[in-house]
Each structure stands twice: as C-alpha cells, then as structure tokens.
Amino acid sequence: xxxxxxxxxxxxxxLTAVSGIAVLxxxxxxTTYDFIVGVESQGLELVATIKASQIASxxxxxxTTCKTFxxxxxxxxALRRYYAGNSSAENWTNSIADVQSALGGRGYLSLxxxxxxxxxxKEGVESLLNVTSDTVPDITLPYTYPNGTSVxxxxxxxxxxPSLYPNLTYRATGKGANPTVYAFADYTFGLASxxxxxxxxxNSSFSLVSLTLPIVNNTSNTEILGFMTVVASAANLQNVxxxxxxxxxxxxxLLLGPNRSxxxxxxxxxxxxxxxxxxxxxxxxxxxxxxxEPTPLPTQASRHAGMSTDTPFVLSTYPLALRVMxxxxxxxxxxxxxxxxxxxxxxxxxxxxxxxxxxxxQWILLVEESQSEAFAQVARLRKIIIACVFGTAGAIIILVPxxxxxxxxxxxxxxxxxxxxxxPEIEAPPASQSRVTGDEREPxxxxxxxxxxxxxxxxxATWVKRLRRPSGWLxxxxxxxxxxxxxxxxxxxxxxxxxxCVTDELTELTKTYNAMSDELTIQYARLEERVVERTRExxxxxxxxxxxxxxxxxxxANISHELKTxxxxxxxxxxxxxxxxxxxxxxxxxxxxxxxxxLLLHLLNDLLTFSKNQIDQAIQIEEKEFKISDVRSQLAxxxxxxxxxxxxxxxxxFVSGDNSDPQGTVCREGASDHPKLTPAQPRLADMILWGxxxxxLQVLINLVSNSLKFTxxxxxxxxxxxxxxxxxxxxxxxxxxxxxxxxxxxxxxSVSSASSSIRNTAGASEGQGEGQGEGQRTSKxxxxxxxxxxx
Numbered sequence: 001x002x003x004x005x006x007x008x009x010x011x012x013x014x015l016t017a018v019s020g021i022a023v024l025x026x027x028x029x030x031t032t033y034d035f036i037v038g039v040e041s042q043g044l045e046l047v048a049t050i051k052a053s054q055i056a057s058x059x060x061x062x063x064t065t066c067k068t069f070x071x072x073x074x075x076x077x078a079l080r081r082y083y084a085g086n087s088s089a090e091n092w093t094n095s096i097a098d099v100q101s102a103l104g105g106r107g108y109l110s111l112x113x114x115x116x117x118x119x120x121x122k123e124g125v126e127s128l129l130n131v132t133s134d135t136v137p138d139i140t141l142p143y144t145y146p147n148g149t150s151v152x153x154x155x156x157x158x159x160x161x162p163s164l165y166p167n168l169t170y171r172a173t174g175k176g177a178n179p180t181v182y183a184f185a186d187y188t189f190g191l192a193s194x195x196x197x198x199x200x201x202x203n204s205s206f207s208l209v210s211l212t213l214p215i216v217n218n219t220s221n222t223e224i225l226g227f228m229t230v231v232a233s234a235a236n237l238q239n240v241x242x243x244x245x246x247x248x249x250x251x252x253x254l255l256l257g258p259n260r261s262x263x264x265x266x267x268x269x270x271x272x273x274x275x276x277x278x279x280x281x282x283x284x285x286x287x288x289x290x291x292x293e294p295t296p297l298p299t300q301a302s303r304h305a306g307m308s309t310d311t312p313f314v315l316s317t318y319p320l321a322l323r324v325m326x327x328x329x330x331x332x333x334x335x336x337x338x339x340x341x342x343x344x345x346x347x348x349x350x351x352x353x354x355x356x357x358x359x360x361x362q363w364i365l366l367v368e369e370s371q372s373e374a375f376a377q378v379a380r381l382r383k384i385i386i387a388c389v390f391g392t393a394g395a396i397i398i399l400v401p402x403x404x405x406x407x408x409x410x411x412x413x414x415x416x417x418x419x420x421x422x423x424p425e426i427e428a429p430p431a432s433q434s435r436v437t438g439d440e441r442e443p444x445x446x447x448x449x450x451x452x453x454x455x456x457x458x459x460x461a462t463w464v465k466r467l468r469r470p471s472g473w474l475x476x477x478x479x480x481x482x483x484x485x486x487x488x489x490x491x492x493x494x495x496x497x498x499x500x501c502v503t504d505e506l507t508e509l510t511k512t513y514n515a516m517s518d519e520l521t522i523q524y525a526r527l528e529e530r531v532v533e534r535t536r537e538x539x540x541x542x543x544x545x546x547x548x549x550x551x552x553x554x555x556x557a558n559i560s561h562e563l564k565t566x567x568x569x570x571x572x573x574x575x576x577x578x579x580x581x582x583x584x585x586x587x588x589x590x591x592x593x594x595x596x597x598x599l600l601l602h603l604l605n606d607l608l609t610f611s612k613n614q615i616d617q618a619i620q621i622e623e624k625e626f627k628i629s630d631v632r633s634q635l636a637x638x639x640x641x642x643x644x645x646x647x648x649x650x651x652x653x654f655v656s657g658d659n660s661d662p663q664g665t666v667c668r669e670g671a672s673d674h675p676k677l678t679p680a681q682p683r684l685a686d687m688i689l690w691g692x693x694x695x696x697l698q699v700l701i702n703l704v705s706n707s708l709k710f711t712x713x714x715x716x717x718x719x720x721x722x723x724x725x726x727x728x729x730x731x732x733x734x735x736x737x738x739x740x741x742x743x744x745x746x747x748x749x750s751v752s753s754a755s756s757s758i759r760n761t762a763g764a765s766e767g768q769g770e771g772q773g774e775g776q777r778t779s780k781x782x783x784x785x786x787x788x789x790x791x
C-alpha cells in the first residue's frame with residue numbers, strides 16, 4: 001500500500017496533536033468534572049443544611065414559645081385550684097383572659113388556639129379550657145359539617161381541628177399515683193415530652209401545626225399540672241420550603257416525614273444516630289409521606305406527579321432519603337448528596353439530603369433538582385472539550401495537508417527528477433558505422449566537452465542539460481555489431497534549486513542529489529569510453545586467439561607425419577642391431593638411434609610448445625656445431641627401410657658450384673664430392689657448421705619423406721647439398737634466430753629446395769651460448785659465411 005509522504009506527515013501531525021489534545025482533554029475532563037461535581041454537591045448540601053437549620057430553628061421557636069406559655073402563673077393557679085376541688089367557671093375566668101393575651105401576642109409565631117387538658121382525667125373530663133384567639137383571621141378549614149357548610153377555625157366542635165389535638169387516654173398505675181397519659185397507643189407523655197401534630201393543609205400556601213406539651217409546676221420540676229395543646233401557623237416552615245434562595249432553575253425543597261401523626265418513626269424502625277445504628281430492615285419498608293405537598297414551578301413538569309401529603313410511599317423508593325437515615329455520622333446534621341440518583345417516581349435527579357436536628361420530629365429535608373441542571377456545567381465542559389478536540393482536529397486536517405504539501409515539495413521534485421530520467425546530450429556517430437573500430441569521434445571527446453561546460457559560468461543546469469540526450473554510439477551493444485533498437489542507460493535529471501531563507505536537510509539533500517547526478521553523468525561518459533576501448537581490446541584478443549588456434553591446428557596436422565620418420569629410423573636401427581654381431585656396427589647403429597631419438601625429442605618439445613599457444617615465445621633456433629656429413633648419413637639411415645621396400649634409387653650427394661655428378665647409390669660420395677675449391681675451402685663432407693642441425697634435418701626429412709611417398713617403385717630420389725657461394729662479410733648478416741623461415745613444398749618432379757644461411761666454423765672456434773643477447777655474436781677471425789642449397 002502506497003501512502004504519500006505528505007499524507008504520512010499530515011497523519012503524524014494529526015495523530016500527535018490529537019493525542020496531545022486528547023490527553024489534555026481527558027485530564028481536564030476528570031479534574032474539572034470532579035471539581036464541578038464537588039461544587040454542585042457542596043451547593044446542594046449547603047442549601048439543604050441551611051434549610052434544615054431554618055426548619056429546626058422554627059420548631060425550636062415554637063417549642064420554646066409553647067413552654068413559656070405553659071409557665072404562666074394564672075394558668076397554673078387555676079389548675080391547682082381545680083385539683084383542690086374548685087370546678088366552677090369563675091375559676092377559669094382569669095385564665096381565659098391570660099390565654100387570650102398570650103395567643104394575641106402577635107410575635108414571630110402566630111398562635112391561634114389553645115386547649116388545656118387535665119393531668120388525670122378526673123370525672124372523665126379531659127379538656128378543661130378551650131380558647132381561640134380573638135384576633136384569629138378568618139380561616140376556613142379543609143373539611144365541612146355534615147350539612148355541607150364550611151368549618152371556620154374557632155367554631156365550637158369541629159372549629160378545633162381534630163387532627164391537631166391528641167386524643168389523650170389515662171391509665172391508672174396505682175393508688176395515690178397519677179395515671180399514665182397516652183397521646184397514641186405507642187406514645188406516652190412525660191415531663192420532657194412534646195408532641196408535634198400536623199401540618200394540616202388549609203390551602204396550597206397555608207398550614208396549621210399544633211404542639212402538645214406538659215404544664216410543669218413552676219415550684220416543682222417533677223409535678224405535671226396538666227397538658228396544653230397550642231395551634232399555630234406553619235407559615236414559617238412552609239416559607240422555608242417554598243423559598244427559592246439557593247435553588248437553581250429546577251430546584252425544589254422537599255420535606256419527608258414518617259407516615260404517623262406523631263412525626264416520628266416507631267420504636268421498631270428508628271434511624272441511625274451518632275450513638276446507635278439504624279434498624280435497616282425496618283427502615284427499608286418504613287412508610288413516609290411528604291410533610292408539605294411538592295409543588296413544581298409553573299413552567300416545570302412535576303417530578304412527583306400524583307404525590308401529596310396524604311400519599312405514603314416506601315422509604316427505600318427514594319434511595320438518598322433511605323441512605324441519610326441509615327448512615328451514622330458524628331454530627332447528625334451532616335448533609336449528603338448524590339448527583340445521579342432517582343426519586344420515588346424513578347426520575348433521575350440530583351439530591352442533597354439532611355435531617356433537621358430537632359427532637360420534635362424525624363423529618364428528612366431534601367434539596368432536589370433535575371440531573372440535567374446539576375450536570376449543566378459538566379455538559380458545557382464536555383461540549384467545550386469536544387469542540388476543542390474536534391475543532392483542532394478539523395483545523396489540522398485543513399491546514400496540515402497544505403503545509404505538508406508545501407514542505408514536501410523538494411521531495412516531490414526529487415521524485416519527479418528521478419522518474420524523469422534522460423541520457424547525456426552527446427551527438428551520435430553516423431548511422432553507417434556499426435562497429436567501433438577507430439571511429440572518428442572518440443568517447444573521450446564527450447568527457448572533454450562535459451568538463452568544458454562545467455567550467456563555464458552560469459547555473460549547473462545550463463551545462464548538465466547538454467549531457468542528457470541519448471547517444472547510440474555509447475551503447476556497448478553497438479560496439480559488437482548488434483542491430484535493432486536498444487534502450488540506453490538513464491541518468492536522473494537535476495532538481496531545480498531555489499533560494500531558501502532557511503537551509504535544512506532537504507536543501508542539503510537536493511544539492512547532494514544534483515552533485516550525484518552531475519558526477520553520474522560524467523562517470524557515465526567515461527564509463528562508455530572505457531567500454532568502447534575494452535571492447536576493441538577484446539576484439540583484438542579474440543582475433544589473436546582465433547589465429548593462434550588455427551595455427552596450432554595446422555601445426556599439429558603438419559607435424560603428425562614428421563613424428564613417424566625418426567620413429568621409423570629408431571625402429572629400423574633397432575632391428576639392424578638385433579641382427580648384427582659386429583660391435584662397431586652395433587655402436588654405429590646405436591648412434592643413429594640416438595640421433596633419431598634426439599630429433600624426435602625436439603619435435604615433441606615443439607608440439608608441446610604449440611599446444612600452449614606459446615610458439616612466439618618458446619620456440620627458438622638452437623645453434624651449435626655439427627658436421628654436414630652427419631646430416632647425410634642420418635638421412636640415409638632413416639629412410640633405408642622405406643627405400644629398400646620400394647626399390648628406390650636414393651642418394652645424398654655433395655656438390656659445389658654448378659658441378660654435380662650423381663652416383664645413384666645411397667649415401668655415395670663420388671667424384672662430385674670433391675668440387676673445385678679454393679685453397680681456403682675444405683671438403684664439404686669434412687666441414688663443421690654452426691647452426692640448428694635439427695631444424696635443417698627436419699626440413700630435409702619432410703622433403704625426402706614426401707618425395708619417397710609419391711615416388712613409384714624402382715624410381716629415383718636424389719638429395720643434393722650444394723655450396724652456392726661464400727659471403728664476403730658476416731657483420732651485416734643477422735643471426736640465425738632472426739632469419740625468416742619459409743615452408744617448402746613438393747615439386748612435380750619430386751624435387752624440393754630450401755635455402756638456409758649457415759655459418760661455417762673452421763679450426764678451433766667458440767660459438768655463442770644461449771645466455772647471450774639475441775642478435776649479438778662474437779666475431780672470430782677464422783669464421784666464414786657460406787650459403788648452401790638443398791635440392
């Protein structure tokens with residue numbers, strides 16, 4: 001899979017940037033999330049704590065006010081007189097006026113009614129005094145008479161709300177002791193008892209509560225004179241619940257209480273305190289209700305649809321409410337919160353919960369708001385982070401490809417230059433020249449022209465362009481005569497260099513690439529020059545090798561029959577020796593065998609030398625002294641058997657000048673052996689010559705062998721050794737090893753001739769050794785140059 005480098009760089013930058021932003025976003029998310037959640041939770045807890053404190057303060061104020069009411073002297077005096085036996089109406093006259101005065105005080109609390117109960121229920125009388133404030137407003141109670149008319153607060157009978165007054169029952173404990181007073185079956189009044197009943201909902205904005213407490217004798221803290229129930233307005237409590245202080249757009253204050261008139265849980269399902277644990281199982285199933293009906297804002301949907309003060313539900317359906325009742329805290333007023341929980345209707349909400357610290361009630365105050373509002377800042381943070389991440393990624397996707405495209409432009413130029421390869425601009429030779437054999441234009445001229453262009457002023461591209469054209473004659477295939485279209489070597493094109501304010505690796509790479517391209521062009525031209533020269537040398541070597549091979553083949557073909565001639569002489573002399581008894585004749589025959597073997601050895605050495613293609617270096621003329629008579633006798637003995645078999649008249653004669661007298665017998669020396677010589681000339685048979693006896697003998701053997709081969713039986717073959725002339729000076733004569741050799745051919749008359757220049761050494765003379773230089777020889781005063789002819 002091919003991915004452009006620009007895309008790779010863009011992906012790398014995108015991945016790096018997005019990874020960094022993602023790490024930063026994740027860290028910011030967790031840190032800010034925890035911070036926002038903590039702030040929101042603390043806000044809910046703080047509002048709940050403040051609201052609970054206000055609730056507890058109002059209850060404490062109500063209790064304190066009622067206890068102060070119960071300490072009035074006139075009321076206690078009337079009770080003591082009643083227990084003393086004064087049950088007349090006059091006994092309560094002053095007390096009624098005193099109660100009216102207390103109810104009409106119009107302080108922070110609004111007290112509307114009061115009923116005083118007996119401590120023992122003497123004679124079945126429970127209520128001793130019923131008083132309604134003269135200043136009570138017109139309050140219509142939420143129920144009616146049987147005839148359907150409305151009931152006003154203060155009317156006789158139902159004007160005293162039954163739900164706000166306890167139904168006291170008295171149970172005797174023994175003679176002389178006061179009976180035990182029960183407000184409910186499981187609630188007993190004592191010296192420190194206080195019973196809060198209500199609230200009784202009059203309308204959506206007004207409720208009534210009542211507080212029942214014992215009237216303790218001012219002179220004795222252990223004596224209860226009676227019980228008093230005071231009905232008061234619950235507006236202060238309701239104002240705390242309905243107040244929007246500290247709440248958001250969807251905030252709502254809820255007050256949960258046990259579904260019992262006494263506003264406390266039964267002894268079987270008590271919540272946890274700072275000193276005792278909660279009764280968990282009982283609390284899970286405990287019934288609770290809303291003390292005040294949850295009322296949403298007009299613009300909001302209710303999260304507690306169908307719930308009212310008369311609608312109980314199980315405490316466990318509101319998880320945070322149950323949790324605040326189960327957990328034991330060192331400070332019971334400690335608030336808790338949960339931004340992701342549900343209410344009794346299963347709606348996701350954020351809640352702060354706390355228990356108001358008051359002994360009159362066991363209520364749970366809840367500050368509830370929608371989860372969307374609680375996590376609004378979190379959602380906003382999430383949107384900001386996502387926008388930053390994706391915005392940055394989008395900006396990188398848009399900008400980075402453009403930047404990378406610009407950044408990798410030098411690399412693309414390098415690639416384009418490498419792809420667009422051309423050949424040097426060198427003129428091709430004429431089309432008629434198909435082989436490189438000394439062309440008029442040499443490759444060196446191209447290199448010289450390249451170097452000349454390099455020295456010229458101007459940009460490098462000016463002279464490098466001249467090198468980039470195809471040149472067919474530089475192709476090695478042309479040198480060996482091949483035809484047809486060929487594809488030459490390609491050289492990368494130079495990259496156009498631009499001005500840069502900043503130099504980086506790509507700039508250096510471009511310069512290096514151009515230098516490489518220029519050097520490659522020059523080296524290519526020089527390489528082609530070497531190829532052409534080497535091709536020429538190889539062709540010469542090939543021609544020389546073919547010539548040498550042909551020479552060797554011809555030599556072997558010619559020398560094969562020469563080997564048989566000395567071998568025949570050896571075999572013939574061996575046969576003669578085996579039939580002779582004369583020792584002298586045997587020794588003479590063995591001498592002939594030795595000479596024939598020596599000749600055969602020289603022939604074999606020549607053959608081995610030719611087989612190595614070293615004829616020019618190894619084969620040399622061997623110069624030493626020999627007798628010309630030995631040549632004649634050796635010829636006669638070698639061909640003796642062949643002459644006898646064919647009955648050929650064979651003779652070897654010495655002649656001098658133009659005189660010759662053939663005798664017709666083998667190896668006969670007749671009158672012609674004594675030519676007319678000058679006084680300084682010895683007989684030919686006794687002459688000692690200086691030269692290569694074996695070469696002379698080899699030539700004569702070839703001539704005689706061919707003559708005998710083509711001569712019929714009873715024919716005649718004569719060999720004449722003629723002294724032609726004497727050379728006046730030997731200084732101008734080249735040594736034998738430098739004399740050119742000629743091949744001899746058989747004539748039609750079976751007569752062949754060959755000439756050779758041989759030095760004649762007379763008397764005591766010293767020859768030149770092989771270790772001396774070629775063409776050099778020591779001149780002796782008794783040496784004469786003779787010219788012989790063999791026919």
